[in-house]
Amino acid sequence: MTFQTKRGPPRSKDDSLGIDAQACFGEGAAPRRRQGTGGRLTRRFALGILFVALYVVLSAAGEVYAASYFQRADAFVALLVSFAAVCLTFNLLAGHKRRTAPVAKSALLVFVSLNVVTAISWIGLFIGLKYAEPAIVVAFMVALGPAATVWLNALIRRQGVPPASDIIVSVTIAIIGSYMIWISATGNAGVEWGARSSFGIVLAIVAGLSLALTNILVKLLFDRGFSGRQVLAHRFYGTILLLLALVDHSSIVLEISQHWLAIATIGLSTIIVPLLLFQEGIRRVEPFTVNMVLSTAPVITFLFQYFDSRIVPSPHTFVGNVLITAVAVGNVYLQYRRST
Template identity: 85%
Template sequence: MRAAPQQPRTNGGRSTSRFALGVLFVALYVVLSAAGEVYAASYFQQADLFVALLVSFAAVCLSFNLLAGHGTGKARVTKPALVAFVSLNLVTAVSWIGLFVGLKYAEPAIVVAFMVAIGPAATVWLNALIRRKGIPPATDIVVSVTIAMIGGYMIWISVSGNAGVQWGPQSSFGIVLAIVAGLSLALTNILVKLLFDCGFSGRQVLAHRFYGTIFLLLGLVDYSSIVLEISQHWPAIAAIGLSTIIVPLLLIQEGIRRVEPFTVNMVLSTAPVITFLFQYFDSRIVPSLHTFIGNVLITIVAVGNVYSQYRRTA
């Protein structure tokens, strides 16, 4: 008896597989970076923040430049691509340094919540403006505004003293940096996607996006403490670099390659609740029901929208 001929895979099947794989890469990024950020927040309480970041990003930049040397990408460096690379260096510096300084002065789950709350709304309009994608769907606008409103609730949690970390004189500084980092992160995802559209490989983008971060840290670091900090805390610095920068960036760039920036931001919106769960391993943070409720609300909206986009792709 002859077997029935195998049906060729449809474009719809390839699209849904690509979408699902892209979401998986971003989800893995969320879990790994959440664990790393909680650990970094605890470490930064007694360590030199800028020395740790300078060493980490210098190692990251060197590693990715070595990897890029073995790549096969042959994209031409046009004027738009050069502008995108310069812009990417600037917003990368703001988003990463803003994130880590924010983690030092505020509850990690709330810092991450601010970043993801502002991201979808910013992505909707920046994507339309920069990549010429036209007016976004009404559902994306509604979802982004809803998440931004939940972010407003998270601000009230912090200011009213209901967060897991006591509100201090520098907490507002940490919150402002988290919001700025969220805007920068949204722009970062779009610029990376734009460079992919121009034909650059993930290795090339990673190799050349941290120069601005390193130059900024060189202006902030205390040079007299570099040798002492490295000699005493090099295992912790290496762990932070691997868990919050190197491996997560490799994961999220594979996600950005396969799905649109708005989808990336929706998956990133699940990060606060994951970060909240990892906070149980940090004894200085008291579990806050208010923070948990805000994180869960953001996650429900985000997961619902990702599922809706998956159905739309199928």
């Protein structure tokens, strides 16, 4: 596996958002230059938030549609075709950035790890959508994400002990996630609790933890100079291999011929376009901030559920979604204040 990447001069350890720390804080720097750098940092943060927010809206609509589709069709076939198309698309987009120099062993290990956790997070999400209410599945993922990201970011990227406010917010969101478990188990969700509902919840929890690790690994590759297109081109091999092991090969051709439009819609609305938006967002802001914006996804997903006739609007689900969103938005504001 080869890549082409432009590497600039070594950056300071304080350069967590891709801005040269010496340009901001070096001795003899003119006040106007420091002010200009601060403005660029603020714009970078705001643009990153915008990209992730667009990702949340588009993927929420796609996930509700996918959950409805998976009730009547083979989910594994749809996902296999979608991810194969995604892998091909991003390899073509990244084709002109290849190079002959070999990838460092440490970067190769990161890519292998990214393939594993990507497979777990995406397949866990989609199968969870089949057996549980989409707004609750998404809530489990984003409730666990911030809490896990705080400590994974500190351990893997060696960012040090996270601020107390980040820890408090993460614990709060995790507590609200526990409330969502109670909603599902007591039959107060929008979808009736069935024999496989607990399986869907477990998959959502596993997917949430995997998603947090995915964000860290993607950021590590960005820190090492890889582009977003390069990362997207080589992160889905593990997902495709796992789906090949799970799918009924005899039904692939029939499923595609009958549901090709729905499969294409799922691939575009939940994977290809959202991932392009997400990669541009995570390039500009730190993983914890990304998870805070992702925490608004449950309430957005809840609103899109009104277009799915099989889901009964649940006030309990809505309250849990709103609580998570309120805490998340408040913390994004704190992150924004820090960046300025």
